Amino acid sequence: MATPGDELYRPFRPRFVRYVSTVSIVLAGAGLVTILVVAPGTGGQGYAPSSATGMVVVVLAGIVFLWRQGTVRADVDAETITVRNLLVVRSFAWEQVLAVSFGTGDPWVMLELADGNRHPVMGIQRADGARAVRDAQRLATLVALHGEADEHTM
Incomplete structure (x- = not known):
């Protein structure tokens, strides 16, 4: 179960x-x-x-x-998020992720990283509508649980 x-x-x-x-x-x-x-x-x-x-x-x-x-996706566990985009696969410790952003015009979710960079998460795409918004909120919840979340960017 x-x-x-x-x-x-x-x-x-x-x-x-x-x-x-x-x-x-x-x-x-x-x-x-x-x-x-x-x-x-x-x-x-x-x-x-x-x-x-x-x-x-x-x-x-x-x-x-x-x-x-x-086959783009993002896999999560208690320690990391592994993002498989079109060309690159990268893993981030939750502590590296400061926030999740998914602005109105963004085609996919962006991770705001501690080093000042942003990284796309093509596994959550605007084309999926309300489902994408729910997934972005779920990812923000994971960042809040495990990392240095900045909740105001959602």
């Missing part, structure tokens, strides 16, 4: 971006197969090997990008 503490430490993962990424990956793969098999070049001659290889490389690069975007 889950305890209230388990709910507090649940990973932060965007919902809308995962759905869009998954659908886009399926469509890109199906489109590639369609282009290579069903519509093989001009005049039914088929594509040159270099053209087919180029198409496969471009579509696979797009699929990797979409997969990475769909």
Whole structure:
């Protein structure tokens, strides 16, 4: 049986971006197969090997990008927050996090760090609407519990 503490430490993962990424990956793969098999070049001659290889490389690069975007998240425990963004994975001790900000125009949550820098948390995205606001508040609660929270930035 889950305890209230388990709910507090649940990973932060965007919902809308995962759905869009998954659908886009399926469509890109199906489109590639369609282009290579069903519509093989001009005049039914088929594509040159270099053209087919180029198409496969471009579509696979797009699929990797979409997969990475769909797997952004933030994992939390009693000691750290680990943020997996599009290109970089970073872990922060709670003491390094001073505040959580999620301004009206911000696409995702930002961590205000003790060294004066800000770090995005793409696992909580504005596209998720009210769910994103609840997740930002949950993250602020974790910062208040474990770090040097500055509550007025929410």
